Amino acid sequence: MTDAAIDAPAAIVQPQAQKRAAPIVPERSVAGRTLVLLIAIMTFLSGVTLGGVVLVQKSAIAWSSDVGREVTIQIRPVEGEVMESNIRTAIALAEATPGVARAYVLSIEDSQKLLEPWLGSGLDLSTLDIPRLVIVELSDTVDVDLTMLARDIATINGASLDTHAAWRQQLNTMAGTIVFSGLLVLALIVLATVLAVVFATRGTMASNREIVDVLHFIGASNAFIAGEFQGRFLALGLRGGLIGGLAAVAFFFLVAGAAGSIIPDEASAQLSFFVGRFSLGIDGILGIAAVVPVIAALTAITSRLTVRRFLTQTS
Amino acid sequence: MIEFTNVGLRYGHGPEILRDLNFRIEPGSFHFLTGPSGSGKTSLLRLLLLSLKPSRGNVTMFGRDVGALDHDALLDMRRHIGIVFQEFRLLDHLTTFENVALPLRVRGQPESAYRDNVTELLQWVGLGERMDAHPPLLSGGEKQRAAIARAVIGRPEILLADEPTGNVDPELSHKLVRLFVELNRLGTTIILATHELPLLDSFTYPRMTLTDGRVSFHD
Numbered sequence: 001m002t003d004a005a006i007d008a009p010a011a012i013v014q015p016q017a018q019k020r021a022a023p024i025v026p027e028r029s030v031a032g033r034t035l036v037l038l039i040a041i042m043t044f045l046s047g048v049t050l051g052g053v054v055l056v057q058k059s060a061i062a063w064s065s066d067v068g069r070e071v072t073i074q075i076r077p078v079e080g081e082v083m084e085s086n087i088r089t090a091i092a093l094a095e096a097t098p099g100v101a102r103a104y105v106l107s108i109e110d111s112q113k114l115l116e117p118w119l120g121s122g123l124d125l126s127t128l129d130i131p132r133l134v135i136v137e138l139s140d141t142v143d144v145d146l147t148m149l150a151r152d153i154a155t156i157n158g159a160s161l162d163t164h165a166a167w168r169q170q171l172n173t174m175a176g177t178i179v180f181s182g183l184l185v186l187a188l189i190v191l192a193t194v195l196a197v198v199f200a201t202r203g204t205m206a207s208n209r210e211i212v213d214v215l216h217f218i219g220a221s222n223a224f225i226a227g228e229f230q231g232r233f234l235a236l237g238l239r240g241g242l243i244g245g246l247a248a249v250a251f252f253f254l255v256a257g258a259a260g261s262i263i264p265d266e267a268s269a270q271l272s273f274f275v276g277r278f279s280l281g282i283d284g285i286l287g288i289a290a291v292v293p294v295i296a297a298l299t300a301i302t303s304r305l306t307v308r309r310f311l312t313q314t315s
Numbered sequence: 316m317i318e319f320t321n322v323g324l325r326y327g328h329g330p331e332i333l334r335d336l337n338f339r340i341e342p343g344s345f346h347f348l349t350g351p352s353g354s355g356k357t358s359l360l361r362l363l364l365l366s367l368k369p370s371r372g373n374v375t376m377f378g379r380d381v382g383a384l385d386h387d388a389l390l391d392m393r394r395h396i397g398i399v400f401q402e403f404r405l406l407d408h409l410t411t412f413e414n415v416a417l418p419l420r421v422r423g424q425p426e427s428a429y430r431d432n433v434t435e436l437l438q439w440v441g442l443g444e445r446m447d448a449h450p451p452l453l454s455g456g457e458k459q460r461a462a463i464a465r466a467v468i469g470r471p472e473i474l475l476a477d478e479p480t481g482n483v484d485p486e487l488s489h490k491l492v493r494l495f496v497e498l499n500r501l502g503t504t505i506i507l508a509t510h511e512l513p514l515l516d517s518f519t520y521p522r523m524t525l526t527d528g529r530v531s532f533h534d
Contacts (some may be wrong), residue, residue, distance in 0.1 A: 214406060218451070221387075
């Protein structure tokens with residue numbers, strides 16, 4: 001038997017004991033690069049969506065919290081009433097209310113700044129009879145008696161109390177809608193990822209039919225075979241997830257940098273009003289980081305279930 | 316060890332490929348399975364490998380009715396049966412060592428537990444120096460010996476071989492069959508399917524002959 005002689009002297013050859021055994025499902029046989037790219041894109045979209053949701057929610061909470069810490073007394077000019085006297089009365093009544101830290105009137109200049117976006121700059125308000133605003137800062141937002149304050153303020157002719165409740169309600173509704181929409185988009189991305197992995201797994205099973213048959217003939221259980229494919233897909237999911245996650249974090253850093261230098265100051269200020277300074281913060285980054293193992297696990301579990309189903313149908 | 320009682324096999328709604336099979340294989344025996352092409356040798360081997368269920372009749376192996384076994388029990392029983400194919404069916408991306416060790420690996424054994432056994436077996440079949448080679452680099456004879464080593468590494472009680480000499484020259488065929496003879500001497504029950512008459516005439520083992528789906532025995 002030339003053909004490596006059956007009775008040739010037995011050579012003492014050490015097997016590659018230290019080398020890690022090759023994977024039973026060859027890496028090349030899985031549509032690896034395409035799947036990694038697809039998972040990277042899905043993770044990127046998930047990360048960006050999640051980051052956007054985090055930014056909006058953080059801004060809404062901060063804005064709502066800021067607005068909630070103060071209320072405003074508006075004193076309209078009324079004929080026969082002395083504005084300065086009414087302002088002093090309003091401040092005194094406000095400061096006498098439990099839960100109020102302090103109250104102060106907004107200067108004419110500050111009022112002018114507030115009206116600039118609508119009326120333009122360089123306006124001389126001294127010729128106009130405009131309402132004056134008294135800002136009331138709250139020391140205790142829970143126990144402050146705003147009902148009593150509203151009742152007291154109503155005794156001043158032309159004065160009213162604005163607690164910004166309607167604004168806060170609208171803001172919370174808007175933020176909730178954005179968060180819900182973001183979660184819906186995330187769910188769709190997850191569904192699309194699952195479907196893509198199912199198709200990729202089926203393709204891989206078909207192209208590795210010979211390996212599956214051999215494994216069956218030598219006594220491998222369905223669980224073992226599914227585990228081999230799961231391991232391969234977990235590795236692909238992790239790789240794609242890492243690429244997509246890093247890209248999403250980089251995206252937010254780039255946008256934050258661009259927002260400061262490319263977008264005009266006024267637009268930038270209005271944008272930052274809604275989403276802050278595009279700063280994700282550690283919780284946002286951790287959220288995106290959490291997407292990576294979730295996508296990888298989803299890929300692995302989906303492939304395992306698909307393989308088990310395939311094996312059950314074929315065996 | 317193996318008992319067939321009134322066994323018949325058909326694929327789907329087609330005609331019976333195997334019919335009225337009644338025989339008994341004793342432990343430690345050696346049988347040639349022969350018959351013309353298309354006579355059902357491979358189908359009978361698949362029944363013996365438990366990868367097919369008979370359309371009728373009973374198959375008893377290791378004292379248990381195969382038809383009554385669930386998936387896990389079938390899997391466990393299959394681990395007592397080794398199989399060698401004509402076309403080798405080695406995995407090209409694994410080395411010879413890894414191919415031979417595969418049955419032990421799928422049972423969850425660590426490499427440290429089987430390394431010496433696999434090495435020893437590969438040396439015994441003459442592949443001691445080809446352990447790190449991948450199948451595409453092996454000759455036909457080397458591939459078949461690797462396939463035989465893979466089939467016996469799990470110490471099966473029954474070894475089935477489907478035309479194991481079909482892709483090698485006559486001289487090598489004889490040597491491969493002698494390897495099966497050696498395994499039989501060590502206690503393994505062998506059923507070797509072949510239609511090479513010169514090879515059959517060289518050995519004196521009993522023959523199971525399939526003709527028109529029926530089996531007959533000749534010493």
